[in-house]
Amino acid sequence: MKPVFTFITALFLCIIAVAQTPRKVIADKIVGIVGDKIILKSDVYNDIIDRQRRGEPVPENADCSIMEQILTLKALVLQAEKDSIAVGDDEIDALLDNQIRGFINMYGSKEALEEIAGRTIYQIKEDFRQTFKERKLAERMRDKIVENIKITPQEVNLHFSKKDQNNLPFYESEVVIGEIVVNPKASRDLEKLTIDELNDFKKQVESGAQKFETLARLYTDDPGSKENGGQYSVNRTEKNWDPAFLNNAFRLKDGQISPVFKSKFGYHIIQMVSRAGDDAIVRHILRIPKITDDEINEAINKLDSVRAKLIAGTITFGEAVAKYSDDENSKFTGGYKQGQNGGTSLELGQLDKELVELLAKTNLKPGEYSKPTPYTDERGKKGVRIVYLKTRTTPHRENVKDDYDRLAKEAIEIKKQKALESWFASKIPSYYIMIDEDFKNCGTLKNWMQYAAAGSK
CATH class of the missing domain: 3.10.50.40 (Chitinase A; domain 3)
Known part of the structure; x- marks a missing residue:
C-alpha cells in the first residue's frame, strides 16, 4: 500500500474537482465495496472526465489510483462509524454553503449555477452532502489514528542521517x-471630500446616468474587485468580512444602494445585486481618503x-x-x-x-x-x-541546525504514515472487500485484491 496521507489528500482534492461540475455523466454500477460502503463507477471516472474537460493531463493508471484513494477513504469512514466518531449537521451545512458560494463565484450568480447544473441550490447541496460527510469522517478517523504520535530530537537526527548527504536540498x-x-x-476635510464623492456616485447610478459597475471599475480603491465592477459574493455569517460592510449590505433590497459608510478599509457604497437568505451578491465602491x-x-x-x-x-x-x-x-x-x-x-x-x-x-x-x-x-x-x-x-x-523544524515536520509525517499503514494492515483483513473485475489489472490494488479474495471465500 502506498503512502496513506498521499491518497487521502489526493482524494479530497478529487472530491473538490468533481464538484466543479455538479452533475453526473457516467452510467453507474457498483465497482467496489468496503464493509457496507459501496463505490460507484461514477465515483472513479467522473474525476477523470473532469480533468479531460479542463485540459489537464490524465495518467494511464488514473482509474487504479483513484480507486485506491476511494477504498482508503471508505475504510476510514467505516471505522469512524464503528468508533462512534460524530460529524454535526451544522458542520456539514457550513462546508456545503462554502462550496455553493464557490460555485456562485465561478458562474456569476445563483441563477446561472442552477441553470448550468439543471438543479436547484438545495438539490446541489443534497447531491454533495454524503460526500462531504464522508470526507470529514475520514479526516477525523485519520486524526484519531495519529493523534498520539510525537517526534524526538533523536528521531529527527536519524531522519536526517538517512538522507542522501550528497544530494541535500538548497x-x-x-x-x-x-x-x-x-x-x-486622514484630515476631516479630505474625509468629507471622499464622502461627497461617493454620494455623487450614488446619485449618478440612481438617476440612471451611470452604471454602478462602470464607476467601480473606474474609481474603486479595492484592487480585489476593480476588474469585475466591484462585485463580491458574501455570506452574513462569515467572520472574515468587515462587520460594517455586512451590516450595510444586508439592509438592502435587490438593486438598492447603501448610504456612504465607513469600514476599517475606508468609505464605501454598496449595491445589492441579489440575495438568497444569508447569501448575497453585491457590488461596492471603496474610496480611501488621501493621506x-x-x-x-x-x-x-x-x-x-x-x-x-x-x-x-x-x-x-x-x-x-x-x-x-x-x-x-x-x-x-x-x-x-x-x-x-x-x-x-x-x-x-x-x-x-x-x-x-x-x-x-x-x-x-x-x-x-x-x-x-x-x-x-x-x-x-x-x-x-x-x-x-x-x-x-x-x-x-539543508542541515539539522538551520532546518530542525522543517526536518521534524518531515519526520513526524513519515512516522504518521507508517502508523496509518500499520493500522490498515491490521484492520482491512477484517472488512468485507469487493472489487470489480474492471480493476483486476491494477497493480496498486494488489493488497486490496488479496483481502477481497479472502473475503469472498
Whole structure:
C-alpha cells in the first residue's frame, strides 16, 4: 500500500474537482465495496472526465489510483462509524454553503449555477452532502489514528542521517520578521471630500446616468474587485468580512444602494445585486481618503518614540505590538509575518516588495529595529511601520541546525504514515472487500485484491 496521507489528500482534492461540475455523466454500477460502503463507477471516472474537460493531463493508471484513494477513504469512514466518531449537521451545512458560494463565484450568480447544473441550490447541496460527510469522517478517523504520535530530537537526527548527504536540498535565505504598524488618519476635510464623492456616485447610478459597475471599475480603491465592477459574493455569517460592510449590505433590497459608510478599509457604497437568505451578491465602491505628508510625519514621530523604548529595552516587541500597532492581524501573530502554512520563517520572495527593499537598503541585522518607514499595503492604504528582524538565515544546504523544524515536520509525517499503514494492515483483513473485475489489472490494488479474495471465500 502506498503512502496513506498521499491518497487521502489526493482524494479530497478529487472530491473538490468533481464538484466543479455538479452533475453526473457516467452510467453507474457498483465497482467496489468496503464493509457496507459501496463505490460507484461514477465515483472513479467522473474525476477523470473532469480533468479531460479542463485540459489537464490524465495518467494511464488514473482509474487504479483513484480507486485506491476511494477504498482508503471508505475504510476510514467505516471505522469512524464503528468508533462512534460524530460529524454535526451544522458542520456539514457550513462546508456545503462554502462550496455553493464557490460555485456562485465561478458562474456569476445563483441563477446561472442552477441553470448550468439543471438543479436547484438545495438539490446541489443534497447531491454533495454524503460526500462531504464522508470526507470529514475520514479526516477525523485519520486524526484519531495519529493523534498520539510525537517526534524526538533523536528521531529527527536519524531522519536526517538517512538522507542522501550528497544530494541535500538548497535553501535560500529565510527571515523571521515582525512589524509595528501605524495607519495615519486622514484630515476631516479630505474625509468629507471622499464622502461627497461617493454620494455623487450614488446619485449618478440612481438617476440612471451611470452604471454602478462602470464607476467601480473606474474609481474603486479595492484592487480585489476593480476588474469585475466591484462585485463580491458574501455570506452574513462569515467572520472574515468587515462587520460594517455586512451590516450595510444586508439592509438592502435587490438593486438598492447603501448610504456612504465607513469600514476599517475606508468609505464605501454598496449595491445589492441579489440575495438568497444569508447569501448575497453585491457590488461596492471603496474610496480611501488621501493621506498627506503631515499625517505621515505625525505617525513617524509616534513610532520614533516607540523605537527608542524598544532599543532601550523598556518595552518588549510583543508589548509594543499590542499597545501601538494598528495591524489587526497582529493580535493573532504577535506582529510577525506569516506564510500560507502559518509558519513565521519566510523566504524573501514571500515578503512585499517594499519590505524586501527596506531590508536591502538598511542592511538590518537580526535583533535590530528599522527606523519608522512609510509604505503602501496591497490595498493601496498608506501606513508607517517599524520592522523587527528577529532572525535571518544565509543560503545553505539543508542541515539539522538551520532546518530542525522543517526536518521534524518531515519526520513526524513519515512516522504518521507508517502508523496509518500499520493500522490498515491490521484492520482491512477484517472488512468485507469487493472489487470489480474492471480493476483486476491494477497493480496498486494488489493488497486490496488479496483481502477481497479472502473475503469472498
